[in-house]
Amino acid sequence: MKANHVIQDASLIVDHPFLKKYETQPDAAARSSTVPVEIGAVYYRRSNPPEYDWERDYQTARADGHTMFRHWFTWNSIHIAPDVFDFENFDKHLALAAKYGIKTIIAEHIYEAPDWLYHKYPKARLETANGSRFHSSMGGSNAIGLTRMCLDNPEVLTEAKRFLFELAKHYRDNPGLYGYDIWNECSLYDARSLCYCPATQAAFRTWLREKYDDNLDRLRDAWKRYSLSSWDEVEMPRQIQGFPDTVDMVHFQNDKAQEWFRMRRDTIREADKKNFIVAHGNAKHFCDIPACGDDFRPVPLVDIYGYTFWYSNGCHTMMGGDMIRIASAGKEFWRAEAIGNSDWAGRGGKTGTGPAPMEEKDVMAEPANIRLDALESFASGARGFINPRWRALQEGPLFDGYGWYNLDGTRNERSDEVKKIAQWANDEKSLPLWKAQPVKGQVGLLLLEDAQIFCYGFYQSTDYYSLSCQGAYDAFLDSSIQADPITLDHIDNYGILYLPFPIALADGVIEKLIKWVEKGGTLIAEGCFGYFSAGGHAYEHQPSRGLDALVGAKQDAVSFAPDRWQGLEFSSAWGRSSGGVFRQSFVPTTGKAVAWYDDGKAAVVENSYGKGKVRTMGTMAGYGYKLTKGNSAGACGGEPSSGNRQNLGLFASALPFAGVTPLIRADYNTGLIPRIWANNSETFLWCLNQECYQQEVVLELNDQYLRASSAGAFRGGAATVDGRLIRFSVPGRDAAVYRLNP
Secondary structure, three states: HHHHHHOOOOOHHOOOHHHHHOOOOHHHHHEEEOOOOOEEEEEEEOOOOOHHHHHHHHHHHHHHHEEEEEEEHHHHHHEOOOEEEOOOHHHHHHHHHHOOEEEEEEEOOOOOOHHHHHHHHHHEOOOOOOOEEOOOOOOOOOEEEOEEEOOHHHHHHHHHHHHHHHHHHHHHHOEEEEEEEEEEHHHHOOOOHOOHHHHHHHHHHHHHHOOOOOOHHHHHHHHOOOOOOOOOOOOOOOOOOHHHHHHHHHHHHHHHHHHHHHHHHHHHHHHHHEEEEEEEEEOOOOOHHHHHOOOOOOHHHEEEEEEEEEHOOOHHHHHHHHHHHHHHHOEEEEEEEEOOOOOOOOOOOOOOHHHHHOOHHHHHHHHHHHHHHHHHHHHHHEEEEEOOEEEEEEEOOOOOOOOOOOOOOOOOHHHHHHHHHHHHHHOOOHHHHHHHEEEEOOOEEEHHHHHHHHHHHHHHHOOOHHHHHHHHHHHHHHHHEEEEEEOHHHHHHHHHEEEEEOOEEOOHHHHHHHHHHHHHEEEEOOOOOOOOOOOOEEEEOOHHOOOOHHHOEEEEEEEEOOOOOOOEEEOOOEEEEEEOOEEEHHHHOOOOEEEEEEEOOOOEEEEEEEOOEEEEOOOOHHHHHHHOOOOOOOOOOOOOOHHHHOOOOHHHHHHHHHOOOOEEEEOOOOOEEEEEOOOOOEEEEEEEEEEOOOOOEEEEEOOOOOOEEEEOOOOOOOEEEEEEEEEEEEOEEEEEEEEOOO
């Protein structure tokens, strides 16, 4: 009999980053929160809402359990003349925050440069890839003027730093201040926002000279631009292609984004050494090109991190939260922008396209979906639930969108639901729950930047890569297996790795993966594993660079025809499975074929290597799963369709293949998401119900790690424990949460 009910497998929690106290500024650490969970919203974006409602809205927020407001302190609305800073309206908000006990987060926005600067330095305006300059316009997100200036120009950088310093100096001792949110979503948003002005071109050349040791011959050979005669002739590519110049450009932009992020942090910290510095990404690391949304690199520079999760993320809410938990590496993190209501932007008579159909936007206005959205964020580890609007803008394309409260600040069914969430989260009875954290997932879903950039270069989009990542995550989730989205830096913390779309990899990445398997890891790779170098060079013998020995097979044939292989299927002992994008078949050597295409060619090979195991597929199973499941974020119906349920066998078999028993079993999963949390002495069970109706749940606990004689409810009704089985009910679009008692 084990000593207690707590998880005993040290690999699940020892050195677990989510159970460590993180290091931060000494003075900031003393300003700890008075509540375990922050509930709030963005309130003021000059000039919305109107001043005559401010105090009443603060009173309402306080009464409804809100603890935090974030305001947009845009550069162009404060630095109104070269030597004039107008803080008056914002000062009033900080005074109200102190009066009503609402924490203030100052969201700096140097992305919106002042009009006077825009006209003073026209050559510093952002230049797009087609050579045009950004023109001044109105900003839809805050209904004020919008200009874009490039920080690579020293005049702009100097003025931006001056604004940030004056901002922090002005508010550093204000009792209403909690911290600064730097660089909204830490993102350049998309490739159209990348600058090609002369200053950026010069910065790119400097970056290249460092990378290539100031050796122009090395650059010529790498880029295959043999007639370059001087560094001054080198330009950042304006056409995205699958060649090394595009790869270098993406890495340069990523480094540049980190440099600008650090500048923001350092400038504010120079003026204010005691208040928190926070930031939030947009949980699209697997989706956007790295330069437009790296969710991992900014984290070490801030005290608290967070994330936006929006319709355009496309993935499951839990995937965004899990990825940011990994990125946060033990630091507190928040759901920094939720989805409080639908919007009006771009609406017409037809259903919208892309990952955000209009009907999906509308269902997010339903209180039950707001509730589930919050609970999924909490279950992934977030300690805050913050909306992009407390009440909506009153003009512009986003008027009356996203707000929890009505346009006049009065309550409604959405705000009533948020009040209930706040009351539950910060109720004294819930306090023991927040002392725990999600345990480490049993699978590491490895995000591969080389493959992502390859996909972007060859297809001018990351969709194939992104959908493969999303589908693999969904399939594990639907199999009641927690798969943590990780980067290469995290692989030694995991015994099982799943590699979605691993088509292009650097030599060093392959070497690290081979050594990881040799030591005993179980690796599962999708199609065309390491087919290309990180620079887009295809190797004539496949698998390449020692991977043939690792996977125990040689390539038989391959077809790169994404349009042809929609709905590609293969069969195995675990049933029929779907793939897509590419079709690669194998001839086993030391490995064994375990799945076959309909023409009898080997589709999946398994092999032992060193102390570890490898399963290699010839197609993108994650993409196939996503394609058959579709996008269900925000809508009822989390249960895999009958046509898609067959695909779960492949993913559910990952743990048995590695010789691992699932932490929890839910054999008849119908939109349920179980999660285990732990601290050093207690274990908690979450179970989220994505369906619209109440479900009677039976979960089987792995008694090698989990023991319970009873379960104490933190949310939901009573549960009964019978050996390894725990039974309870979960209301629709809600969660049940229990402490597993010894």
